[in-house]
Amino acid sequence: MSSSLLLASKLVSKISTAIFTGGAVFCSLVEHPARLNIDKRSAVKQFRPSLKRAILLQSTTSSLAFIGSSLAFYLEKDKKWLYSSILILSVIPYTLFFIMPTNNKLLDTNLDPDSNETKNLLEKWGLLHWVRSLAGLVTLVLMEI
Numbered sequence: 001m002s003s004s005l006l007l008a009s010k011l012v013s014k015i016s017t018a019i020f021t022g023g024a025v026f027c028s029l030v031e032h033p034a035r036l037n038i039d040k041r042s043a044v045k046q047f048r049p050s051l052k053r054a055i056l057l058q059s060t061t062s063s064l065a066f067i068g069s070s071l072a073f074y075l076e077k078d079k080k081w082l083y084s085s086i087l088i089l090s091v092i093p094y095t096l097f098f099i100m101p102t103n104n105k106l107l108d109t110n111l112d113p114d115s116n117e118t119k120n121l122l123e124k125w126g127l128l129h130w131v132r133s134l135a136g137l138v139t140l141v142l143m144e145i
Helices: 002-036 040-076 079-107 116-144
Strands: none
Touching (some): 002 040, 002 079, 002 116, 040 079, 079 116
């Protein structure tokens, strides 16, 4: 039973981390740069529903990856799973404390979408988001070492 559970925990962790990372990297490399190349009003209009959908996917996959990695560490005692679980979990407080204030400003209906503040917030968001993308990539590498 424990070998099946170990295999399942690793599988859940790897798949969840891959989905998380794929979404984050796609956003950092494709979606957000495209957003920055359109007018600010359209960029904010696109950002708002995109963020709401991304929050569901990213929070679910990072949580599942943490649970799977933690269980794999508990069952196998291989520290790569401990480090993987800590790193993928770290994206949650990072998001809450560093990205969410920018998200909230961009979601604020009082924000003038044509202002320089909007442009600066969108650029800042893109830089902050790269940390999540890199954390996902490093987590995947740790799982395979």
